[in-house]
Amino acid sequence: MAAADDVNRLRESAGTEGWESGEFRGEHTLRVPVEALHQVLAQCRNQLGYAMLLDISGVDHLGEDPRFEVVYELATVDDSKHLRVKAKVADNQAVPTAVDLWQAADWHEREVWDLMGIGFAGHPNLQRILMWEGYPYFPLRKDFPLAGRPTDLPDVAFTGVAPMEGGPFVSTAGAPNTVLREPRSHAGD
């Protein structure tokens, strides 16, 4: 059965107002309200055979409401069928954990919490995973400056502000020659 059929089967269940689904170059995406998220993921795991959770990512749509979005990449092991499930999350709103469905969700959810500041309700050990406990910011949020902010936690770690020197220096992908592809500052543009 193709992923498109799985999306249709999921949409057959009751109370699917506000659900969106789409297909782009053979990739199937289902967007559900965060309240229905855990039930949908459980259905994918238990009835549709998505035994593998590839990734959980967080997206910051700064300026939109709700601000954040979580994206689950699911796959079946036998025929490598892929399905993407998305849910919008407001600031300070907790997402139900998926650790009870996939063990792999544990570290992914910790990473999303660490860098994006999206909480997961029911997670067994929701600590920072890359930054250290006590670091006060969520550095991958759009309103966090690239150069960083100074912090100091004696005997644990400190951070400073990186000198940008006119940067950030951004390369132009797909430019016709190497001179144009060279990383350059676009601050004056």
Added chain:
Amino acid sequence: MVSVTSILEAAYDSKIESNVIVTRVDAAMNWVRKNSLWPMPMGLACCAIELMATASARFDISRFGMEVMRFSPRQADVLIVSGTVTYKMALAVKRIWDQMPEPKWCVAMGACASSGGMYRSYAVLQGIDRLIPVDVYISGCPPRPEALIAGLMRLQEKVDTEHALLDQKRSLLSKPAATAGV
């Protein structure tokens, strides 16, 4: 205290003449130190791969007496910081440096260890010299083994110019004079 005449007599004694070298203690110490630098490899990123290549058969830093890589800071002379120092790792590097006995030297290998490199970011220390004193900086991303060997040879040159004992003697001699002034 050995007098000048006794040294001259010893030098002219045909039985022991060829076994005696007349030199300064500082020069002898430096000669010993610079030809037996024991590196502490602080491999943090891709520079560590080049560090391993430098130590292995093709480039072979044992030619310079530096092959004894010690993974204990207490047995090492040179801290080779090879790679990106994140803030999470920074104080661990500092602690390892503090555990190394004197005399000790530090080599910042590659762009990241020297200046943060391309990582102008919230997570990366912008050069290990913000935490510990660096003797030699090696450019490159990562530097080739030849560059690391050149850097370590520059460090040997630096070790050769040190006068530890002379400085110690000077500080000992200046102490009574300072107290006399009070």
